[in-house]
Amino acid sequence: DVKVTQSSRYLVKRTGEKVFLECVQDMDHENMFWYRQDPGLGLRLIYFSYDVKMKEKGDIPEGYSVSREKKERFSLILESASTNQTSMYLCASASNTEAFFGQGTRLTVV
Amino acid sequence: AQRVTQPEKLLSVFKGAPVELKCNYSYSGSPELFWYVQYSRQRLQLLLRHISRESIKGFTADLNKGETSFHLKKPFAQEEDSAMYYCALRPSGTYKYIFGTGTRLKVLA
Numbered sequence: 154d155v156k157v158t159q160s161s162r163y164l165v166k167r168t169g170e171k172v173f174l175e176c177v178q179d180m181d182h183e184n185m186f187w188y189r190q191d192p193g194l195g196l197r198l199i200y201f202s203y204d205v206k207m208k209e210k211g212d213i214p215e216g217y218s219v220s221r222e223k224k225e226r227f228s229l230i231l232e233s234a235s236t237n238q239t240s241m242y243l244c245a246s247a248s249n250t251e252a253f254f255g256q257g258t259r260l261t262v263v
Numbered sequence: 264a265q266r267v268t269q270p271e272k273l274l275s276v277f278k279g280a281p282v283e284l285k286c287n288y289s290y291s292g293s294p295e296l297f298w299y300v301q302y303s304r305q306r307l308q309l310l311l312r313h314i315s316r317e318s319i320k321g322f323t324a325d326l327n328k329g330e331t332s333f334h335l336k337k338p339f340a341q342e343e344d345s346a347m348y349y350c351a352l353r354p355s356g357t358y359k360y361i362f363g364t365g366t367r368l369k370v371l372a
Contacts, residue, residue, distance in 0.1 A: 157306075184358040193272065195349060195364035196307075203358065211359075243307065247358045252299075252351075254307040 156180050159244050159255035166262050172231040174258050176244030185227040190241040202227055234262045265290050267352050269363035276340050277371050284335040284366045286350030295353040296326055296333040302346045340370045
């Protein structure tokens, strides 16, 4: 009963590459999120979308952009990947009672 | 500022011992508070919400507005409780979640 699916579990990219992380949810939620998970820093919100084509910056949006063309899909874009963007990326979608998370994408930028 | 503080990075207890994972928050309004858990190789999932006042897997958490705390407790820890625990705040009127830095619980045999 997988509800939030991230397209890749592991990615290795080179510095300067444009990177796309994809996330799909099947619960018809309006609200979707991208977080970064780093040891000792917890989950930090990168971007948030509350409807199709609507987005809001989170706490650490620098170096990232997002796209929400369809309700079920929320994409995170690293315009020019850098080594300090090596991290675990978590996508989530939320109802009014709970957030549901994807399995995460571990991105390594070399 | 809206913030969630989990002061312990790591908490080790023996099986059968009581567990308390601390969470303090900073928020001027009426918050919704949650505990999320991530077991090894599994996705992050909801453990409990303060508003439902449930006990899940033996865990309870009480919102103390005076102390701005939402500590997670279990009277007798089990090995399968070993996981990463995150406290989260959702400000009223939004769907955004603000997470703490997490506490890793290790239950020793």
